[in-house]
Amino acid sequence: MLETAPLAQGMSARRGAARRKPLRTAIVHSMLFAASVLMLYPLLWMLSASFKPQDEIFSGSLFPSSVSLDAYVRGWNGLSVSFGTFFMNSLVIAALSIIGNLAACSLTAFAFSRLQFVGRRLWFGVMLVTMMLPYHVTLIPQYVLFFNLGWVNTILPLVVPKFLAADGFFIFLMVQFFRSIPFELQEAAMIDGCGPWQIYFNIMLPLSKPVLATAAIFTFIFTWDDFFGPLVYLSDVRNYTVALGLRTFVDSQGLSDWSAVFAMSCLVIVPVFLVFVFFQRFLIEGIATSGLKR
């Protein structure tokens, strides 16, 4: 999708130039390889430390002398509530957030990109401004609102805003994509008597699977990693998300059991890492396109 024909030609011409200088290519590759290792070393070290016996952790080696899963067992049950609960809570929040974001943001984006209505440009501008608004400005009154609704210490403050398209980033991402779908399709459908709902459901959504996938993936990662929201709104340890559970665990441990802390850290990273492995293309295209077309 990123590679267009003339660019591919330019690339192959340059690749040809690289082939003529094998030494130079080898140097570039070894430097890039060294840089990747340096970058990933902390993560790999954490992974290996989670399998190491306690006394071996601080050797910088990436290979434990013996592999042990003790740390995972100690960590999993390290708090009064097991990490299974935290994973469950995080999954529920992430799933609801994905549903909310996809539904609400696609409706909004459809209106902004495909429907004519009075004040459209104004509202779109307003939406762009809200994207730049630091969340601290709305934080306290939102907290008071949710507090008075009795929602504090439930997942509602974390999930309901998603159903109200509160994150402009996803609206923007979808608007960019919807605009690239030819208008002729919509016009043909309108001549056939389709209303906006039918166009939205039967034309736009089926054609927008890539951007919906991108939005779902980013929503998952953002909510999985979110620390501030749960920190503010969740106080009962049974409602904790993985991020919050992890922080509580590390603070309860002091400095005693690093391998258990690392074991749980690795587990918490695993879902995001899997998403990265399987959906990398969507992530990178999502970043590249939303970044380029302002």
Add this chain to the structure above:
Amino acid sequence: MAVQWKRRLARSKAGYLFLLPWLVGFFGLTLGPALASLYLSFTRFDLFRAPKWVGAANYVRIATDDPNFMASMRVTFLYVACSIPLKLAVALALAMVLNRGIRGLPIYRALFYLPSLLGASVAVAILWRQLFAGDGLVNALLANFGIQGPSWISNPHYALWTLVLLSIWQFGSPMVIFLAGLRQIPADLYEAANLDGASRPRRFFSITLPLLTPVIFFNFIVQMIDAFQSFTPAFIVSRGTGGPVNSTLFYALYIYQEAFSHFQMGYAAALAWILLLLIAAFTAFSFLSSRFWVYYDA
């Protein structure tokens, strides 16, 4: 005429119907709360008793009698001013290397991108806290060379720099954006420059850099707004204190402490509004300055 208006309004109805969830969110979760927090910033408010109007007292105290505010300003500005140029420089440099048509580009791109995907998580912040602890991995490695390192995170001179490093480590996402930007530069420009015998640095400064300025500008704005609001790494590494000696008291962390540890919600609202004005001022300034260094048409 009347028919046309009727049709426009009929179509508007559909538009607003689709917009309804967002409109409810905008008024209920954004505009309403923003105005409410402006009001609260002129009150004393602890969540449990009704807000008490105190005029500009909060702002006066912030400006004249709050050493923590000054400390958090200093820390946040230092963080923004150091981490962003370095991060963008690393991102651009690696994007340039990767864009030279090397084999395995997708693999390198993925590997370099991974830290920025994981970097915002609590897990990585915990890892960082261990890496730069007194008995952490960095010092264990330094000991191999006979160097005894300090406890980086509990030394007020170094603590902030570990967080700057954490931010630079996440250069992957601006790098991906730079890569996409580099691919948009027409290859024939370079061919023409080659015919004219332009040197490599010359090509960089006369073609690549000017044509990339919109992307640099975009990355700069996004990263700046994000860095001003950075919270999780400082919170985890300093265990919520912003220490040692306020040296990692990020502005967002200070707001959190005032609001949710001390329940000074009015005061925290005033702090939040100052943050908004600061970010708005910096963004506006960047957009104004962009007229002089960003080239939009090539």
